[in-house]
Amino acid sequence: MIKLNTYFHYPNQAMHFQLHISAGQRVAIVGASGAGKSTLLNLIAGFELADKGEIWLNGQNHTFSAPHQRPVSMLFQENNLFTHLTVAENIALGLKPSLTLSAEEKAQVEKAASAVGLGDFLSRLPNALSGGQKQRVALARCLLRDKPILLLDEPFSALDPHLRQEMLNLLENLSQQKTLTLLIVTHQPNELVGKIDRLLCVENGRISDKSLPELKI
16 A cells, blocks of 8 residues: 655655555556656655655555665666676575575575576576566566565666567566555556556646546557
């Protein structure tokens, strides 16, 4: 569950976000560049702090919680992989930044890799992966954190249409398995037809609901 009523001020733009999302809902967010889409996600994740108002996540007030204290994982457009670490190590960062894993934790890493189709790539370095495979590593790292809310900021926009659809199908399956609450910022909402419950539009720092039938295939 996500519930917020917050104010956030940039020097030349005041934003006021009011939003309620039920647990398990899958929500797409659209809007022009600079409208406030990424700011909204950053406020929920804790990378930005509201000037006024409250943010409630899974029934708890997280208005001023640090990012690691929130029940949230975030997948960015850039996969943020460490080039000197293997696939297994990059995924394991979601579990333990020190990378000193027990046998049980190593098994968790292997399970997360298998869930995104990378079970045979654990020893590879990122420079030996395709763009889609890199995003799979980043997604596996998010899943390993085992947080109920997953935020995605245009995570697949750099991929070609076929790979984007492949990743969206994977995301849909994993979110259903784990009953995740999803918020995904996208410039291609038509690709999400049948995969989301709700469409939000951010305009000038405000949120409005849009009707799903407005999506055109």
